[in-house]
Amino acid sequence: MSAAPLAAARKRRLPSLPSLPSLPLLLPGAGRAFGAGAAALALLAAAPAPAYGPAGPRGPHLVADPASLVDPLIGTGGVVHTFPGPVVPFGMMQLGPDTTPDRPYGGGYAYRAKRLSGFSLTHLSGPGCAAAGDVPLLPVAGAMPTSPGKASVGFSHGRESVRAGFYGVTDDSGVTTELASATRAGIARFTFPAGQDARLLLKLRGGATQVDGTRVRFVSDHEITGSVESGHFCRAGNTYTLHFAIVFDRPLVGGGTWRGSTRTALSRPVSPELSGRDGAYALFDTAAGRTVTARIGISYTSQEGARRNLDREVAAKDVDALEDDAHTAWNRLLGRIAVAGGTREEQVQFYTALYHALLHPNVFSDVDGRYAGMDKRVHTVPRGHAQYANFSGWDTYRTQAELMALVDPAVASDMVTAMLRDYDEGGSLPKWAQNNGESWVMVGDPADGIIAGAHAFGARSFDTRRALEVMVREAVGPNHARPGQAVRDRLGYLPVDGRNWSCCHFYGTVSTQLEYDNADYAIAAFARSLGDRATYTRFASRAQDWQNLFNTASGYLQPRLAAGGFAPGFTPGATRGFVEGTSAQYTPMVAFNLRRLIEGRGGARAWSRYLDGLLEDIRTPAPTLADLNNEPSIGIPWQYDWTGEPWKTQRAVREVQQTLWSDSPEGQFGNDDLGAMSSWYVWSMLGLYPAVPGSDLLVLGSPAFPLAIVSTPGARPFTVRGRGATADAPYIQSLTLGGRTHTAPWLRYRELPGRTLDFTLGTVPAKSWGAGPTSAPPSDATGQLPWPRS
Numbered sequence: 001m002s003a004a005p006l007a008a009a010r011k012r013r014l015p016s017l018p019s020l021p022s023l024p025l026l027l028p029g030a031g032r033a034f035g036a037g038a039a040a041l042a043l044l045a046a047a048p049a050p051a052y053g054p055a056g057p058r059g060p061h062l063v064a065d066p067a068s069l070v071d072p073l074i075g076t077g078g079v080v081h082t083f084p085g086p087v088v089p090f091g092m093m094q095l096g097p098d099t100t101p102d103r104p105y106g107g108g109y110a111y112r113a114k115r116l117s118g119f120s121l122t123h124l125s126g127p128g129c130a131a132a133g134d135v136p137l138l139p140v141a142g143a144m145p146t147s148p149g150k151a152s153v154g155f156s157h158g159r160e161s162v163r164a165g166f167y168g169v170t171d172d173s174g175v176t177t178e179l180a181s182a183t184r185a186g187i188a189r190f191t192f193p194a195g196q197d198a199r200l201l202l203k204l205r206g207g208a209t210q211v212d213g214t215r216v217r218f219v220s221d222h223e224i225t226g227s228v229e230s231g232h233f234c235r236a237g238n239t240y241t242l243h244f245a246i247v248f249d250r251p252l253v254g255g256g257t258w259r260g261s262t263r264t265a266l267s268r269p270v271s272p273e274l275s276g277r278d279g280a281y282a283l284f285d286t287a288a289g290r291t292v293t294a295r296i297g298i299s300y301t302s303q304e305g306a307r308r309n310l311d312r313e314v315a316a317k318d319v320d321a322l323e324d325d326a327h328t329a330w331n332r333l334l335g336r337i338a339v340a341g342g343t344r345e346e347q348v349q350f351y352t353a354l355y356h357a358l359l360h361p362n363v364f365s366d367v368d369g370r371y372a373g374m375d376k377r378v379h380t381v382p383r384g385h386a387q388y389a390n391f392s393g394w395d396t397y398r399t400q401a402e403l404m405a406l407v408d409p410a411v412a413s414d415m416v417t418a419m420l421r422d423y424d425e426g427g428s429l430p431k432w433a434q435n436n437g438e439s440w441v442m443v444g445d446p447a448d449g450i451i452a453g454a455h456a457f458g459a460r461s462f463d464t465r466r467a468l469e470v471m472v473r474e475a476v477g478p479n480h481a482r483p484g485q486a487v488r489d490r491l492g493y494l495p496v497d498g499r500n501w502s503c504c505h506f507y508g509t510v511s512t513q514l515e516y517d518n519a520d521y522a523i524a525a526f527a528r529s530l531g532d533r534a535t536y537t538r539f540a541s542r543a544q545d546w547q548n549l550f551n552t553a554s555g556y557l558q559p560r561l562a563a564g565g566f567a568p569g570f571t572p573g574a575t576r577g578f579v580e581g582t583s584a585q586y587t588p589m590v591a592f593n594l595r596r597l598i599e600g601r602g603g604a605r606a607w608s609r610y611l612d613g614l615l616e617d618i619r620t621p622a623p624t625l626a627d628l629n630n631e632p633s634i635g636i637p638w639q640y641d642w643t644g645e646p647w648k649t650q651r652a653v654r655e656v657q658q659t660l661w662s663d664s665p666e667g668q669f670g671n672d673d674l675g676a677m678s679s680w681y682v683w684s685m686l687g688l689y690p691a692v693p694g695s696d697l698l699v700l701g702s703p704a705f706p707l708a709i710v711s712t713p714g715a716r717p718f719t720v721r722g723r724g725a726t727a728d729a730p731y732i733q734s735l736t737l738g739g740r741t742h743t744a745p746w747l748r749y750r751e752l753p754g755r756t757l758d759f760t761l762g763t764v765p766a767k768s769w770g771a772g773p774t775s776a777p778p779s780d781a782t783g784q785l786p787w788p789r790s
Helices: 003-009 038-044 303-313 319-334 344-357 400-407 409-426 447-456 464-476 485-491 509-529 533-549 591-601 604-614 636-642 646-660 676-685
Strands: 096-100 115-120 137-141 160-163 166-170 176-181 185-191 198-202 213-220 223-231 239-248 252-259 262-265 279-284 291-299 337-340 370-372 378-380 432-434 688-690 697-700 707-710 718-723 731-737 746-748 756-762
Touching: 096 166, 166 319, 176 319, 185 303, 185 319, 198 291, 213 252, 223 279, 223 303, 239 303, 291 303, 319 344, 337 344, 344 400, 344 676, 400 409, 400 447, 400 676, 409 447, 409 464, 447 464, 447 509, 464 509, 464 533, 485 509, 509 533, 509 591, 533 591, 591 604, 591 636, 604 636, 604 646, 636 646, 636 697, 646 676, 646 697, 646 731, 676 688
Parallel strands: 718 756
Antiparallel strands: 096 115, 115 137, 137 198, 160 166, 166 176, 176 185, 185 291, 198 279, 213 223, 223 239, 239 291, 252 262, 252 279, 337 707, 370 378, 688 697, 697 746, 707 718, 731 756
């Protein structure tokens, strides 16, 4: 939805719906289908606002059409790097616009930009490095550009329409582009101005990263196929091959290719496969009709696979039908967390964040189950399942994996199974894996947190014993996932001056060891849930070696030398030994045994003062302040629950929600990192936070909505009720769980199904609630160490 229509829509309200006390009402969207062309786009501005109902006699109404509340333009400003193109949940095909000269990482679209370079077939939502953007398609009216690879066209948001399942724009040349996607295929409908030549450019070398090779073939006067070899995420060595097939609804009357400044026209509408071209173009005669529809299939296995995906998913569809399908699919998934009340802006932010959290990892296998493995061979998944790819592990193990399992445990289980296949084919669980190549970007062993976290929140349809076996094997044996593990075993820590790391993007020894500790504890929690006490004890104990880096004299985790002493020159804001952060920001990242860390810092009052300092100014990240636009800091506002002051968590989390999030293109802070930050927001708006990766511990803030109902398939729904919830009322006055008084600022997810978590909220903190000496969330002291001597 463009900025102007969006602002207008916010002033409207839809007709109210009947009060629904228990389950969400999911209604298919209505009035969204429209014909081709600029006139149709203009109609959108007058369309009804999304479903948002005022309170009825029995309380607020549950959102009836959550997909209509999604605004894909949120996150396309600043450095969030989301993409506004149409996509279905976990979709492989991610058609969407790319801007120039500013082409943000992964998302490809900068809201402030004024020119489009094309509509590429793939995107990643919010990464911190350039990625995807493969094969941009650019419709061109008039003469062939002299430099087609650099061609672009102006556009404005006033002639743009964006919503879940659809993207449309009329560019400055008068061409209207409308896009919709299925899982592995999509449709682009181009309406050209009358009386001008109509061309479609295929920018084969127009991807967001290095393109190593291209192939293209004009199969007939209706079809073009090809492939591109790309990858190199964060300049790494990972590569993949994307195959595509494009079938047009009208014949080409001309076409050709280009390489550099040399253009070669086809003498006939059929060609052999041509390699090494920078691009290709198709020419259409629009005298009899100005609209050209392109049906596009993609595959990472073969061109035949791309064509099968096209035939199965979009051959019998048009843009409007495909949008309706996507809208229905999003409603089915988003509706599993049905909220009521709050402001319309909060509902827009909430459902847009949930939408962004359910884009990746995405389907990677074809309709016949074939996929390209980590060993570069083609494999096949069992019928009824899919292979998944694009695991931004360092980011997503903290909150996104847990949320995905809560919303769709079957897909989350398939994702875990996909990770185990990656291990079998590539020798390690995915760390930061793009498609079927591992980049090794970032540190730690995040797959453990993803697998254990998904299991803790309901993903159970995978081989748990096999998963634990693989997790343990990777955690103890020589492998690329944990370089330095042998040194850690020998010294009890990773020395900042160590050199025996061998490979795999290893740096920031303090951060890396904390990541290993959290991964080890995730293994321990997973083993305990499976009844394996020996493995639980082994890894819970090993996770405590963070204490070897804690300096009781300074109260901080510090880099340590191989000879044994702490490295000189330390300050809390120093970055030596840390990854995208400082000691001040990383020291709290021991949630599984936070009580021990608080003891080492001098007790609850001292820890509370420390948190106060970290959160003194959340708007201005600084070395000694929490950096709430990056994952290592996102648990910090919740840690007052351990100090007997949960009211401070309630206040801090609400401040973050209201200060760092908005329903605008710059609507959140920092890279979204494939849904990681959006997941934090979703959890926080429910008043819950999965504080310990791998476990089902939920610490409490306060709900922002008067009512939320979570309907996880295979489990009984649970309800979160926020009586008196308003923007200025974050403070818990009282709480019941299943009708019984609950006085602790934490609970286990396993306690929620079939029950109601009933908050009474107010504008003034109830400082005695959750403040009892036994109320703090649990800490696991298994195997904890005596304090090392400073």
